[in-house]
Amino acid sequence: MAGEMQKWVLMATAQTPTNIAVIKYWGKRNEDLILAINDSISVTLDPAHLCTTTTVAVSPTFDQDRMWLNGKEISLLGGRYQNCLREIRSRATDLEDEKQGIKITKKEWEKLHVHIASHNNFPTAAGLASSAAGFACLVYSLAKLMNVKEDQGALSAIARQGSGSACRSLYGGFVKWVMGKEENGSDSIAVQLADEKHWDDLVIVIAVVSSRQKETSSTSGMRDTVETSMLIQHRAKEVVPKRIIQMEDAIKKHDFAAFADLTCADSNQFHAVCLDTYPPIFYMNDTSHKIISCVEKWNRSAGTPQVAYTFDAGPNAVLIARNRKTAAELLQRLLFHFPPNSDTDLNSYVIGDKSILQDAGVQDMKDVKALPPPPEIKDKVPSQKCKGDVSYFICTRPGRGPVLLSDESQALLNPATGLPK
Amino acid sequence: MAGEMQKWVLMATAQTPTNIAVIKYWGKRNEDLILAINDSISVTLDPAHLCTTTTVAVSPTFDQDRMWLNGKEISLLGGRYQNCLREIRSRATDLEDEKQGIKITKKEWEKLHVHIASHNNFPTAAGLASSAAGFACLVYSLAKLMNVKEDQGALSAIARQGSGSACRSLYGGFVKWVMGKEENGSDSIAVQLADEKHWDDLVIVIAVVSSRQKETSSTSGMRDTVETSMLIQHRAKEVVPKRIIQMEDAIKKHDFAAFADLTCADSNQFHAVCLDTYPPIFYMNDTSHKIISCVEKWNRSAGTPQVAYTFDAGPNAVLIARNRKTAAELLQRLLFHFPPNSDTDLNSYVIGDKSILQDAGVQDMKDVKALPPPPEIKDKVPSQKCKGDVSYFICTRPGRGPVLLSDESQALLNPATGLPK
Numbered sequence: 049m050a051g052e053m054q055k056w057v058l059m060a061t062a063q064t065p066t067n068i069a070v071i072k073y074w075g076k077r078n079e080d081l082i083l084a085i086n087d088s089i090s091v092t093l094d095p096a097h098l099c100t101t102t103t104v105a106v107s108p109t110f111d112q113d114r115m116w117l118n119g120k121e122i123s124l125l126g127g128r129y130q131n132c133l134r135e136i137r138s139r140a141t142d143l144e145d146e147k148q149g150i151k152i153t154k155k156e157w158e159k160l161h162v163h164i165a166s167h168n169n170f171p172t173a174a175g176l177a178s179s180a181a182g183f184a185c186l187v188y189s190l191a192k193l194m195n196v197k198e199d200q201g202a203l204s205a206i207a208r209q210g211s212g213s214a215c216r217s218l219y220g221g222f223v224k225w226v227m228g229k230e231e232n233g234s235d236s237i238a239v240q241l242a243d244e245k246h247w248d249d250l251v252i253v254i255a256v257v258s259s260r261q262k263e264t265s266s267t268s269g270m271r272d273t274v275e276t277s278m279l280i281q282h283r284a285k286e287v288v289p290k291r292i293i294q295m296e297d298a299i300k301k302h303d304f305a306a307f308a309d310l311t312c313a314d315s316n317q318f319h320a321v322c323l324d325t326y327p328p329i330f331y332m333n334d335t336s337h338k339i340i341s342c343v344e345k346w347n348r349s350a351g352t353p354q355v356a357y358t359f360d361a362g363p364n365a366v367l368i369a370r371n372r373k374t375a376a377e378l379l380q381r382l383l384f385h386f387p388p389n390s391d392t393d394l395n396s397y398v399i400g401d402k403s404i405l406q407d408a409g410v411q412d413m414k415d416v417k418a419l420p421p422p423p424e425i426k427d428k429v430p431s432q433k434c435k436g437d438v439s440y441f442i443c444t445r446p447g448r449g450p451v452l453l454s455d456e457s458q459a460l461l462n463p464a465t466g467l468p469k
Numbered sequence: 470m471a472g473e474m475q476k477w478v479l480m481a482t483a484q485t486p487t488n489i490a491v492i493k494y495w496g497k498r499n500e501d502l503i504l505a506i507n508d509s510i511s512v513t514l515d516p517a518h519l520c521t522t523t524t525v526a527v528s529p530t531f532d533q534d535r536m537w538l539n540g541k542e543i544s545l546l547g548g549r550y551q552n553c554l555r556e557i558r559s560r561a562t563d564l565e566d567e568k569q570g571i572k573i574t575k576k577e578w579e580k581l582h583v584h585i586a587s588h589n590n591f592p593t594a595a596g597l598a599s600s601a602a603g604f605a606c607l608v609y610s611l612a613k614l615m616n617v618k619e620d621q622g623a624l625s626a627i628a629r630q631g632s633g634s635a636c637r638s639l640y641g642g643f644v645k646w647v648m649g650k651e652e653n654g655s656d657s658i659a660v661q662l663a664d665e666k667h668w669d670d671l672v673i674v675i676a677v678v679s680s681r682q683k684e685t686s687s688t689s690g691m692r693d694t695v696e697t698s699m700l701i702q703h704r705a706k707e708v709v710p711k712r713i714i715q716m717e718d719a720i721k722k723h724d725f726a727a728f729a730d731l732t733c734a735d736s737n738q739f740h741a742v743c744l745d746t747y748p749p750i751f752y753m754n755d756t757s758h759k760i761i762s763c764v765e766k767w768n769r770s771a772g773t774p775q776v777a778y779t780f781d782a783g784p785n786a787v788l789i790a791r792n793r794k795t796a797a798e799l800l801q802r803l804l805f806h807f808p809p810n811s812d813t814d815l816n817s818y819v820i821g822d823k824s825i826l827q828d829a830g831v832q833d834m835k836d837v838k839a840l841p842p843p844p845e846i847k848d849k850v851p852s853q854k855c856k857g858d859v860s861y862f863i864c865t866r867p868g869r870g871p872v873l874l875s876d877e878s879q880a881l882l883n884p885a886t887g888l889p890k
Contacts, residue, residue, distance in 0.1 A: 276734075278704075278707075278708045278734075278738065279700045279703060279704065279708075279738070279741065282700060282703040282707075283699075283700065286699075286703075287699045287700075309747075312747070312748075313697075313699075313745075313747050316744050316745055316746075316747070316749045317699065317700070317744075317745050319744055320700065320741040320742065320744040320745035321741065323737050323738075323740055323741040323744060324734075324737055324738045324741035325737075326730075326733070326734050326737070327733075327761075327765040327769075328737045328761060328765075330758045330761075333755050333758075334754050334755045337751045337754075340748075340749060340751075344748040344749075348748075
């Protein structure tokens, strides 16, 4: 890189999945470094249906770091962005791009500004953990651009400083965030328990639940819980460690019954400690409760769990079915209890992997109306169906970790200007 | 009592209050004797607004034990009724009724059958702890009839075997149920911490919340919690004992801030362990959450608690205001957020001590519609008011314990026949 002003723009584009915890992370022991008070385990969701795509670019023409999220410029001044940028920059190494004839030394990286454009393929603010996929993608794409040589575990520790659960989005399949012991957080990293092919029977249906309430942010919520709940320390120290061992074992053995029992119990306990917080935090609403009740009745009548449920810091239900057949039966039940509003198109009411809808034998609204009540509630069919309580459903499955997209047409920044396309 | 068939009927009528726990009872260590896993503390509610009246009668003409609840005959075969009847009968003593010229010896009591008629002055099945007042009144009235000489504590231990919380209805004011240590439950009794005059500033408003969900009975609910919750033992052994000491102190010192903080936190923790139960138990619904949110916002903006909330095994809110002025302000807020349906008469929407409604300056529906938003939400007034979410409000206060009603016109059984009037 010579002294004169050069016009080149160097870019990298990556795609990173979101993830859903089945053993929950709730509570930090260090707010700045984002160090958890217990281990957690998650399932990575298929990026085909839920992912973040991020393009990062560097150019001597950029005069400041800038970022666009879903097309709108946002500030990078927040500590979480600054932490990720600083940590990645400090690990940049000498780079030679032969195609463009560019050389950047470790030292030069520190002076170069970056442009970042990020996009979610799912509605933001729907409470679908967009910050996990977002920070994971930011860190992963910057690491690729800046020729960072650290392994995925070290990258996960950087993503963790953007958003705790982001560290788990650095891998596909089943992932554990090890809380670690070090004060500097160097051992608080994600590790992959099994890849997405290990247990590919599982099918995931997400119910995006309509909500009028403004929700407590998970950052302030977990701070309040740690400060005021009389139960959270008992959960973190006595309950979760045992569940982590049991969950690892259940995943290893494809033991769906154990997996479902642990997933549901841990989701419920997370919401229990939220309720034990002062003032109490309610993330689930009456619709969430109805979905749980529907699943619990079915599981009980089947004698063994068919579906697991888990809820993050919001009313949306993430439902994990043991296989495709069960997923189709689940969708029938969900559409029976929660039919779309009359002005909603079925095609926009069930999105993602629509083949599950076909398996369920539902092609149009006529089929939804004709759905029989599930056998387990035959004698006590609810008089009132819950139209409009669910905004839409997303059908998906466990999926892969981050990937670099080499096709330049998928980049979100213009390769000539480094500005959003 | 001679050998020949005699026609006399001997009766006693008593009135017993209901109570609301401020440190909750949830979980038994002995299901048959109803022995709790922790102490609990309650406030007795004024029987003028919420009470059970029970008339018990004995006559040589009765050929079996019979009971009528709110005019409808019910079975006495359940273990809980049988336990109370057996324990009271075994403590009966020789009685001489001079007016009617009747003598009954201890031995004769065992052969005489009883008739029982019980009536609640509030809607049953509204989740207002009718079983507590009911069993307390059954035991108290039978003890009076049968000349039982035991003290109130011993009677509370008998009522406890009908319904755990019933033992606390044997006293007015502030009452502690000491869980005790003995295996036979003899030391698991209620004691009065302070009578109803000790802290007579307090005003209580109950919001009876409309609910479509069938609720889990508290008996099976607490059994499931003890069997499946990983948090309940920590609550019972580590959290509650400290709160009991703090609550006794708060009551002694009329320390409303401490009283309110403990009451709210313990209600929330009770619902937290319900949620931590498998399958989870939800007693509160979205309306309950809205009421909590309304109170929390007000308390925070006031800088010190104005109102405490507590919820039992259902969605109804019991709100305890620090004094009459606060109670009027509370009622204004509640009527602002939860106005009655347009076809509801204000007179049947706010019942009990209607003078609070006058203090609130609300005389008719016009006044309800004119209520300004509370100052703490001035800038974010909800677009949607929650019409119909609350069935009605009951205004009341801490009240006295059981009393014998000597006026025969108040008896629920015909003194000639021993059958319901």
